[in-house]
Amino acid sequence: xxxxxxxxxxxxxxxxxxxxxxxxxxxxxxxxxxxxxxxxxxxxxxxxxxxxxxxxxxxxxxxxxxxxxxxxxxxxxxxxxxxxxxxxxxxxxxxxxxxxxxxxxxxxxxxxxxxxxxxxxxxxxxxxxxxxxxxxxxxxxxxxxxxxxxxxxxxxxxxxxxxxxxxxxxxxxxxxxxxxxxxxxxxxxxxxxxxxxxxxxxxxxxxxxxxxxxxxxxxxxxxxxxxxxxxxxxxxxxxxxxxxxxxxxxxxxxxxxxxxxxxxxxxxxxxxxxxxxxxxxxxxxxxxxxxxxxxxxxxxxxxxxxxxxxxxxxxxxxxxxxxxxxxxxxxxxxxxxxxxxxxxxxxxxxxxxxxxxxxxxxxxxxxxxxxxxxxxxxxxxxxxxxxxxxxxxxxxxxxxxxxxxxxxxxxxxxxxxxxxxxxxxxxxxxxxxxxxxxxxxxxxxxxxxxxxxxxxxxxxxxxxxxxxxxxxxxxxxxxxxxxxxxxxxxxxxxxxxxxxxxxxxxxxxxxxxxxxxxxxxxxxxxxxxxxxxxxxxxxxxxxxxxxxxxxxxxxxxxxxxxxxxxxxxxxxxxxxxxxxxxxxxxxxxxxxxxxxxxxxxxxxxxxxxxxxxxxxxxxxxxxxxxxxxxxxxxxxxxxxxxxxxxxxxxxxxxxxxxxxxxxxxxxxxxxxxxxxxxxxxxxxxxxxxxxxxxxxxxxxxxxxxxxxxxxxxxxxxxxxxxxxxxxxxxxxxxxxxxxxxxxxxxxxxxxxxxxxxxxxxxxxxxxxxxxxxxxxxxxxxxxxxxxxxxxxxxxxxxxxxxxxxxxxxxxxxxxxxxxxxxxx
RNA sequence: GCCGGAGUGGCGGAAUGGCAGACGCGGCGGAUUCAAAAUCCGCUGGGAGUUAAUCCCGUGAGGGUUCAAGUCCCUCCUCCGGCACCA
Numbered sequence: 070x071x072x073x074x075x076x077x078x079x080x081x082x083x084x085x086x087x088x089x090x091x092x093x094x095x096x097x098x099x100x101x102x103x104x105x106x107x108x109x110x111x112x113x114x115x116x117x118x119x120x121x122x123x124x125x126x127x128x129x130x131x132x133x134x135x136x137x138x139x140x141x142x143x144x145x146x147x148x149x150x151x152x153x154x155x156x157x158x159x160x161x162x163x164x165x166x167x168x169x170x171x172x173x174x175x176x177x178x179x180x181x182x183x184x185x186x187x188x189x190x191x192x193x194x195x196x197x198x199x200x201x202x203x204x205x206x207x208x209x210x211x212x213x214x215x216x217x218x219x220x221x222x223x224x225x226x227x228x229x230x231x232x233x234x235x236x237x238x239x240x241x242x243x244x245x246x247x248x249x250x251x252x253x254x255x256x257x258x259x260x261x262x263x264x265x266x267x268x269x270x271x272x273x274x275x276x277x278x279x280x281x282x283x284x285x286x287x288x289x290x291x292x293x294x295x296x297x298x299x300x301x302x303x304x305x306x307x308x309x310x311x312x313x314x315x316x317x318x319x320x321x322x323x324x325x326x327x328x329x330x331x332x333x334x335x336x337x338x339x340x341x342x343x344x345x346x347x348x349x350x351x352x353x354x355x356x357x358x359x360x361x362x363x364x365x366x367x368x369x370x371x372x373x374x375x376x377x378x379x380x381x382x383x384x385x386x387x388x389x390x391x392x393x394x395x396x397x398x399x400x401x402x403x404x405x406x407x408x409x410x411x412x413x414x415x416x417x418x419x420x421x422x423x424x425x426x427x428x429x430x431x432x433x434x435x436x437x438x439x440x441x442x443x444x445x446x447x448x449x450x451x452x453x454x455x456x457x458x459x460x461x462x463x464x465x466x467x468x469x470x471x472x473x474x475x476x477x478x479x480x481x482x483x484x485x486x487x488x489x490x491x492x493x494x495x496x497x498x499x500x501x502x503x504x505x506x507x508x509x510x511x512x513x514x515x516x517x518x519x520x521x522x523x524x525x526x527x528x529x530x531x532x533x534x535x536x537x538x539x540x541x542x543x544x545x546x547x548x549x550x551x552x553x554x555x556x557x558x559x560x561x562x563x564x565x566x567x568x569x570x571x572x573x574x575x576x577x578x579x580x581x582x583x584x585x586x587x588x589x590x591x592x593x594x595x596x597x598x599x600x601x602x603x604x605x606x607x608x609x610x611x612x613x614x615x616x617x618x619x620x621x622x623x624x625x626x627x628x629x630x631x632x633x634x635x636x637x638x639x640x641x642x643x644x645x646x647x648x649x650x651x652x653x654x655x656x657x658x659x660x661x662x663x664x665x666x667x668x669x670x671x672x673x674x675x676x677x678x679x680x681x682x683x684x685x686x687x688x689x690x691x692x693x694x695x696x697x698x699x700x701x702x703x704x705x706x707x708x709x710x711x712x713x714x715x716x717x718x719x720x721x722x723x724x725x726x727x728x729x730x731x732x733x734x735x736x737x738x739x740x741x742x743x744x745x746x747x748x749x750x751x752x753x754x755x756x757x758x759x760x761x762x763x764x765x766x767x768x769x770x771x772x773x774x775x776x777x778x779x780x781x782x783x784x785x786x787x788x789x790x791x792x793x794x795x796x797x798x799x800x801x802x803x804x805x806x807x808x809x810x811x812x813x814x815x816x817x818x819x820x821x822x823x824x825x826x827x828x829x830x831x832x833x834x835x836x837x838x839x840x841x842x843x844x845x846x847x848x849x850x851x852x853x854x855x856x857x858x859x860x861x862x863x864x865x866x867x868x869x870x871x872x873x874x875x876x877x878x879x880x881x882x883x884x885x886x887x888x889x890x891x892x893x
Numbered sequence: 894g895c896c897g898g899a900g901u902g903g904c905g906g907a908a909u910g911g912c913a914g915a916c917g918c919g920g921c922g923g924a925u926u927c928a929a930a931a932u933c934c935g936c937u938g939g940g941a942g943u944u945a946a947u948c949c950c951g952u953g954a955g956g957g958u959u960c961a962a963g964u965c966c967c968u969c970c971u972c973c974g975g976c977a978c979c980a
Binding site: 289293295313317415610697704707840 | 895896897898899904905906907908911912915916917918919932933934946947959960961973974975976977978979980
């Protein structure tokens, strides 16, 4: 008997692995496998919610290593970000210090889970050696015209005192602190992701079937490509173009008003021309004061103001009143919409409110709608009526013809609009990568030359948020010399959105120490794409779009040669747990329901946590952590321990060659063994860890009830079993394997399936009569239909239903089922 | 409103269109024990039937396709996620 407890052996083997550097990936792989979990923000205490993600990649990494792959399984820290600054403010500790303290603690926790990372490649986005290249990417985008500055109304969080990207707003509130977001008119840096919108959509063809459908759908929605028409109206009072985007150009003859967004860039001009100047200014101010939530809440009441100006209808030359209203979005389409109250519900509501005329120009089933009795717009496609020369065309034909017509007349034509907006990357915060730009009074905006990178973040700064960048008040930082004209100039005071940091880190892992270039191109192209990428679904429309975008920019630059960075994506579910109040919530420090890695590992062990996490349910679904569930996993591992302990001798003496089975029971056991091997293998590769564990449990149960414990077959089964278990419970497997004295189980081979043991000779199949199961028969697997029918007829219960009946049809599915259709 | 996903025992969950409920938890019975815990073995969807053979019912509801439906199709209900005045 070898006595040991889990926490003890876990420490021992973790030390062993680290000393022998068993997880180190080769610099240049022959047979590569890149397994990656999304790197975390180092927030301190790690719990089982975090552990789940790491365990999943670890099973894959360990499995593929045993399969003979060169596995890259790295880890790092998404270490820039707001929480560090907030901690700094509340606890008077430098963000850098706070961050690294957290990293130290978190790293210890992760090591305690026995995750097989190559720590020599650890990445910290907040270190100059890393952010130098984040800045380099910024310069690359600038050079390519993909980074630009513009003055715009941007989302602003009054609590975080910084601007936010679209993706960082959840239901009108700041993703971080839940404060309602307001607007500010500021000049900021943007990345031109909209230029890549079509490619981000188009290249999803490479991801189809390999990424969760849900993520692809979410990205498709987020990008929101919509085909339609641009049509130019002219202002009557002055030669100003009022471009409109519409998907329903077939309703063009039904336009009775135009509406422009209050914050539209043309509004300054319109206000100047308008007789209603004061009212307009006031309305615009009022709109901008409102938060996004207020603006959408007000039960979608369509309120607006007549500008006193008119536009000219490009086809009928009618006079069309121009309104401004906040239901029109400045950032979508052209920021101006044509009002067609007859055929658009929103326009209908607006028209009713301001008593504007309603025109019917589309008709269905030959019945013209009665305008006076309408209680809503008729939005369906139909036949165009009252539409000049286009009358009589179907909506589809009309759209086609009108697009051609408008193009010819230079009044617009076919156009595409997207929901996705350019990526606002400036942040008025301290703890981030400085934007490597210089503002010179003479030369304007000048990029920092590459040789001067990194633009270092100063250590001493008053980082209390004041609505402007903390860096602006750092004399040592902000004052510089213009790289062009060499006179005094100012640095850009903003730092980059942390999503920029995380949009390329997977490339840096390949060559993390490189100081000469962002990475060695040859090496990156050997390792990329990431074969398995695992993380939470919450990154579907943020990180995962940004990373795809930046990767494509690098692709266009010839730095990487795969169009997509992540071959296969898997989104794992959350770990929930009951709180003291009795609610089942996501595990978190704040909710007080976290099971901390360090506590659990100390008391029960990492292997138990790992097996439980994997067994509890499908890995893409949430699961509730319960003590009962833990017990199941613990019992399983204790049973493993015992069966090996009770059969040490036979286990350490068996070779990897399966002996020939002699008895029926041996035959059955060896079949079970290789069936389990096959199932576990397939399950790992398809993210079905729960059923993989279940099949191992089943196999173990078979081993327990198998009587002849001296049998060579039994011993061989133990040998296979422990290998199968090793990616799931690596410490226990390593301990048991060590009894055999043949080195680490990590270097042992994953067994191959001996198909000969899987062959069935006789099988038991059900017999169905008129759709109901009436008995079971044993047949030879090769038996033909005739034989099977004969055997079926001999079955007592079956014959009861077949005798004196007319067999109308027989369906025999080889080795599966036989089905009779009979009548009286 | 739009786009997804999911509804299966007391619970977590299994089932390439082919014997629904694998595996685990819980429960019941037995073994072990002075006793308990732990452990081991067996049973465990509901109903009828003798504790049998066997039969009936059963995967959110209702229809359909099929020899055969948890699985495919249609309609609907509920829950979850994402987007949301996107012109």
